[in-house]
Amino acid sequence: MSYFKSNIDAMTPYVPGFQPGPEAIKLNANENPYPPSPKAWEALAHISDDELRVYPDPTGAVFTAAVAETLGVPQSRVLAGNGSDNVLAAVIHAAGGPIAIPTPTFPYYETLSQVEGAEIIEVPTDENFRVDFDALAEANAAVTFLANPNNPTGVLEPLEAIEALARKLDGLLVVDEAYYDFCGVTALPLVDTCDNVIVTRTLSKGYSLASLRMGFAIAQEPILEALFKAMEIYNVSTTTLLAGARAFVDQDHKNANAAKILATREALAAELTTRGWDVVPSGANFLLAAPPERNAEAVYERLKERGIYVRYFKQPRLADYLRIAVGTDEQTAAVLAAL
Numbered sequence: 001m002s003y004f005k006s007n008i009d010a011m012t013p014y015v016p017g018f019q020p021g022p023e024a025i026k027l028n029a030n031e032n033p034y035p036p037s038p039k040a041w042e043a044l045a046h047i048s049d050d051e052l053r054v055y056p057d058p059t060g061a062v063f064t065a066a067v068a069e070t071l072g073v074p075q076s077r078v079l080a081g082n083g084s085d086n087v088l089a090a091v092i093h094a095a096g097g098p099i100a101i102p103t104p105t106f107p108y109y110e111t112l113s114q115v116e117g118a119e120i121i122e123v124p125t126d127e128n129f130r131v132d133f134d135a136l137a138e139a140n141a142a143v144t145f146l147a148n149p150n151n152p153t154g155v156l157e158p159l160e161a162i163e164a165l166a167r168k169l170d171g172l173l174v175v176d177e178a179y180y181d182f183c184g185v186t187a188l189p190l191v192d193t194c195d196n197v198i199v200t201r202t203l204s205k206g207y208s209l210a211s212l213r214m215g216f217a218i219a220q221e222p223i224l225e226a227l228f229k230a231m232e233i234y235n236v237s238t239t240t241l242l243a244g245a246r247a248f249v250d251q252d253h254k255n256a257n258a259a260k261i262l263a264t265r266e267a268l269a270a271e272l273t274t275r276g277w278d279v280v281p282s283g284a285n286f287l288l289a290a291p292p293e294r295n296a297e298a299v300y301e302r303l304k305e306r307g308i309y310v311r312y313f314k315q316p317r318l319a320d321y322l323r324i325a326v327g328t329d330e331q332t333a334a335v336l337a338a339l
């Protein structure tokens with residue numbers, strides 16, 4: 001006998017990256033190794049008693065205005081979320097299933113679908129982790145998720161294929177651009193022409209604000225109205241909205257950090273390749289790479305013993321690989337030395 005719905009009892013919980021102490025080198029959750037914009041701190045330092053005393057603005061207007069102005073989109077097409085996870089959850093909550101996902105991908109899509117009791121259609125990627133767009137179109141699900149670049153593979157798919165898919169689907173296409181800031185490729189223009197496309201972004205990666213929990217969706221107004229209905233009323237705190245808005249307009253800070261990360265990523269990829277690793281080409285701030293002996297789990301354990309935390313997924317297709325977030329040059333040198 002259980003107090004809970006059968007789908008909740010049956011599901012396995014989402015497994016986040018382990019959170020070690022501050023002395024560790026933490027490269028297991030694709031976080032940004034550099035500090036956030038000082039402008040975020042300025043906003044935090046000036047929060048007033050009244051801003052803490054009253055509920056936040058449910059529409060998050062201070063943040064959506066900053067996004068609209070910076071990206072040149074109408075504010076009515078921006079929806080603020082408590083991290084992009086919050087927006088992804090609202091999509092499934094509002095639209096239901098079936099849910100199509102290319103696999104392997106961000107495991108949280110599956111978690112959210114299971115919580116909702118929605119049917120999941122897994123569409124395997126090919127041997128190079130490239131998305132099977134024809135199969136996704138054929139699945140024609142109520143919601144199709146496409147992380148671009150994908151997590152945990154880093155694979156970046158071309159916009160032409162995404163646009164063609166959007167036009168074939170009868171349901172929603174969520175293009176999850178959590179790692180947009182490291183590739184500059186965006187499906188945003190599709191929002192103007194496709195009434196079924198939702199682009200999601202986050203401040204957790206490019207903006208070094210994973211703890212703040214600030215994400216957003218861009219889509220046509222009728223979609224955002226439906227998602228808004230399915231969200232908690234005061235989903236994003238005033239503190240997060242104010243700091244997020246200030247950080248978002250500081251594109252120079254974000255872009256400078258992204259440039260450093262990309263340079264480090266290229267150096268790390270080159271060195272691992274020289275050492276015989278199989279490195280999947282990445283458009284994101286991490287690398288999926290298989291050691292030459294294909295003993296990824298053992299390497300993961302040995303790195304952990306040395307206080308270096310990368311991500312290992314003990315599951316089909318990924319068991320030979322490690323996902324290594326790109327840290328600072330010093331952290332990367334420590335990883336290479338330990339390897």
Ligand SMILES: Cc1ncc(COP(=O)(O)O)c(C=O)c1O
Binds near residue numbers: 030086147201215
């Ligand atoms: C593809 C993808 N989407 C969304 C998220 C979640 O982002 P947020 O911190 O905005 O909830 C992640 C986090 O790792 C991710 O990899």
